[in-house]
Amino acid sequence: DQQVKQNSPSLSVQEGRISILNCDYTNSMFDYFLWYKKYPAEGPTFLISISSIKDKNEDGRFTVFLNKSAKHLSLHIVPSQPGDSAVYFCALITPNTGKLIFGQGTTLQVKP
Amino acid sequence: EAGVAQSPRYKIIEKRQSVAFWCNPISGHATLYWYQQILGQGPKLLIQFQNNGVVDDSQLPKDRFSAERLKGVDSTLKIQPAKLEDSAVYLCASSFPDTRFSGNTIYFGEGSWLTVV
Numbered sequence: 001d002q003q004v005k006q007n008s009p010s011l012s013v014q015e016g017r018i019s020i021l022n023c024d025y026t027n028s029m030f031d032y033f034l035w036y037k038k039y040p041a042e043g044p045t046f047l048i049s050i051s052s053i054k055d056k057n058e059d060g061r062f063t064v065f066l067n068k069s070a071k072h073l074s075l076h077i078v079p080s081q082p083g084d085s086a087v088y089f090c091a092l093i094t095p096n097t098g099k100l101i102f103g104q105g106t107t108l109q110v111k112p
Numbered sequence: 113e114a115g116v117a118q119s120p121r122y123k124i125i126e127k128r129q130s131v132a133f134w135c136n137p138i139s140g141h142a143t144l145y146w147y148q149q150i151l152g153q154g155p156k157l158l159i160q161f162q163n164n165g166v167v168d169d170s171q172l173p174k175d176r177f178s179a180e181r182l183k184g185v186d187s188t189l190k191i192q193p194a195k196l197e198d199s200a201v202y203l204c205a206s207s208f209p210d211t212r213f214s215g216n217t218i219y220f221g222e223g224s225w226l227t228v229v
Contacts, residue, residue: 004154043116043203043220044155089154097167098143098213102154 003027006090006103014111019077021106023090026071030092030101035064035075038087038105047088048075080110114138116221118204124227130192133224137185137206141219143167146179146189147203149223155203161187194228201225 005024013019025033031052036044050057050064050073057064063076077084090103117136125131137144142163147155158177160167163184172179176195181187191198201223208217 006154009152041222043205043222045220046216046218049216091154093213095213097160098145098207098218099157099160099168100145100147100155100218102156104152104154 002104003101004090004092004103006106008106009104010107010109012109012111013080015082016079019075019080019084019108019110021075021077021088021090021108023073023075023103024071025073025090025092027092028068028071030094032093032095033064033066033073034091034093034100035062036089036091036102038089044089077108080108082110082112084108085110116204116206116219118202118221118224120224121222122225122227124229125194127196127228128193130190131194131226132191133189133202133204133226135187135189135204135206135221137187137204138219141206141208142184143207144181144187145205145207145218146187147205147220149201149203150197151200158189158202191226194226196228199226199228 034049035047037047038044048062050066066073087105087107089105092101144161146158149155158172159169159179161181164181179189203223205220
């Protein structure tokens with residue numbers, strides 16, 4: 001039972017353009033959503049999060065959008081840079097324990 | 113500040129052999145997690161400790177996996193006997209305990225890569 005789905009295994013964009021990564025979830029009980037970034041041979045690192053009381057959160061080049069009615073969130077990276085090339089995981093968090101439920105990940109390649 | 117330390121980084125074993133992974137969390141972090149990441153999938157929680165007590169081990173295959181956290185600091189994850197499907201990256205993470213966890217307070221180690229042949 002996949003609670004978090006990232007349906008695009010990979011995405012390739014040109015440097016300077018926008019990258020849009022998508023994520024769908026099934027359980028409405030969660031109220032906090034996150035994106036993690038993972039480089040090869042490294043552990044995931046926290047990128048950005050959003051609470052269910054918001055529909056947008058912005059941090060520099062990174063913006064996360066939440067559509068609760070559609071149970072969908074997306075990560076926008078503008079402008080994309082070659083250093084953004086990594087695997088991006090969408091995750092839900094159980095706030096009282098810190099348990100993370102991850103999607104399958106999307107590999108982003110930003111071409112110079 | 114030192115990060116989450118894991119060892120060994122890479123391990124190749126034959127099926128039915130045993131293996132152990134070690135994790136040293138960030139100093140002062142009472143909460144410790146072990147995640148399993150199979151290639152092409154997202155990390156999946158195996159076990160969560162609060163100090164040296166188990167909070168969640170619902171997805172730990174207890175017939176072959178075991179974990180302990182002595183003295184509430186370091187932790188060891190053991191697999192015995194290993195199966196081919198155990199080939200994965202084993203990620204350790206740690207966090208301060210909080211009344212409300214948020215993702216930016218959870219820190220992951222670099223992972224231990226296991227190949228079972």
